[in-house]
Amino acid sequence: MSVNSKLDRIDRKILEILQSNAKITNAQLSKEIGLSPAPTLERVKKLENSGIIKSYHATLDTDKIGLGVSTFVLVSLKGHNKDNIEKFVEAIHTINEVVECHHITGTGDFILKIITEDISKYQQLMLEKVSDIPVVDSMQSMVILSTFKDRKVLPVPE
Template sequence: MSTLDHIGRKIIAAIQSDGRITVQELADKVGLSASPCARRVKMMEDEGIIKGYSAVIDQAKVGLPVSAFASIKLEKQREDYLDRFAQAIARWPEVVDCYLMTGQYDYLMRVVVADLAAYERFLKTKLTRLEGVASIETSFALGQTKRSEVLPVE
């Protein structure tokens, strides 16, 4: 893992707030010339610090207004059960976030769907059919207070 210096952190902060920033604009913001700035960005991409670039999409405006948070408990916390679960959910586009957790449940996932009927279909045709799932508890978001992909690097 690379240790980021002050300039590296400034680059990350700028890219996080505007992923479409030009190299020249980025260089001006962080106090470098364009070539060294581009090299540093490329180095951070190669090291996996910068994993990619994407657009932030309004889920309601694309017909997916429902966020369901499912807490999953597996029958056993053995490696093969954990691996099988992770491999299955990686194929399901409805699952947009999933975390292996400590505490009462093994996983917490956010599922994005068009409506309650779509969540029910997801539950019946995918999640409950997955071998090794002992229990599922779902909560539905009433609204979103904050969402961010911006890490507090500075």
Template sequence: MANMNLDSIDLKLLAELQADGRITNVELATKVGLTAPPCLRRMRALEQSGTIKSYHADIDAASLGYTITVFAMVSLKSQAEDDLKAFEQHVRALPDVRECHMLNGEIDFILKIVARDLQSFQEFLTSKLTSAPNVNSVKTSLTIRTAKDEPGVPIPAV
């Protein structure tokens, strides 16, 4: 569970790291008004608390040939906990599924899927998604363009 007792320096650290995860500890310390050792201690504490979950590169999908992004709304036949977990386990094993969120309401899950082209998406849809156990229906929408793709969360300015 993330630590919710964050002070203004913690928030500055998080904002800087979210903007540039490759920033050096010395640069980060300077930007937030600390020396390097306490800056590193705070970073480690934020990592250990789970507030900072990971560091990663934001890869351009098209540069690797993934030209299509699709959102799929999945309804299951059963919403029993074991069936929900089984579906989640199934999609975790599918590399084309980049995000999976359980929803309330008519739709049980929304998935963000990347594909190289329409044909590969169609093959994925029929062989991996609609044929999965307990899947009742899948409604898909292909993205036309992305107006905003902001990673992370809003961090209050201090």
């Protein structure tokens, strides 16, 4: 089930519903998709076992838990080679405040999403951890002032 052509209308509906509400009961899910509970559960298990559904998470309100500063950081490495990329990625995995790390094309090599308590914690993180990674050449920070769309539900192609 690795190719989306194997996803039928019901599978796509299950994925849409579970992305919006992962806590839905199997009974309620079965009502919403129009199948009985047993085949519904079988379809969900198949989607999980195939790796299409990777995991389930709770989405937290960053302000309510004291994480007030979110930034994107464009990072360029000293050399764009396999060894430097591996060293950078290994180092980034040790920094909990880096919540996303994407290898990109364009001006930089990576874009990071970093979330911290406040601007002083952000500055400390950048000075003591991110800029301290030996293969980092330059960084450009972009503080997120407002977020107008943060969609967690992916569009599932037909």
